[in-house]
Amino acid sequence: SQKIEQNSEALNIQEGKTATLTCNYTNYSPAYLQWYRQDPGRGPVFLLLIRENEKEKRKERLKVTFDTTLKQSLFHITASQPADSATYLCALDETGGSYIPTFGRGTSLIVHP
């Protein structure tokens, strides 16, 4: 069966460190993968999109990598701040699909001052 797996345990890190979140998938051939941020009681907010032919993408303190051989994406936040504390969701859509993002369950990030 198709699965999108994100660590269900919260990631706790100290302010200033780099946070690394993982998204693994099975039985998908994604055309692209997206990362979203979600705060409690609010809708997800788009952060980055990476396509299947791209290895890495950056935006300010954010970096995403995409390894279609390992079937994995890594999401990095450098110089993390308490304001980065939130749930981070990955979403993907398959090659030849309908461009409907399918979401993982998300990983909670807590940045301690």
Add this chain to the structure above:
Amino acid sequence: DTGVSQDPRHKITKRGQNVTFRCDPISEHNRLYWYRQTLGQGPEFLTYFQNEAQLEKSRLLSDRFSAERPKGSFSTLEIQRTEQGDSAMYLCASSPSTVATEAFFGQGTRLTVV
């Protein structure tokens, strides 16, 4: 334009009642999605529209659920004969293109069925 708007933000209803939610997407976004999210889970796809056409529905979508997008503008999601298992956050999102782009989400409607 202030983004995707959903109404109401919260709804409490008794089991067996019908409820209707509204979503106003960002102007000129031709794609509109409905998702459902329960605590600790990611958003689960329900259905989507390309302009006024409903192009895909999740197999998980019960017959009690119906969605419309008249004239390709706002959309409504109706749940008939609500059940306690329908309690969730209902999220609407829109996107500007038929190719891969970001989805812009509203704040959601929190439904509680008692």
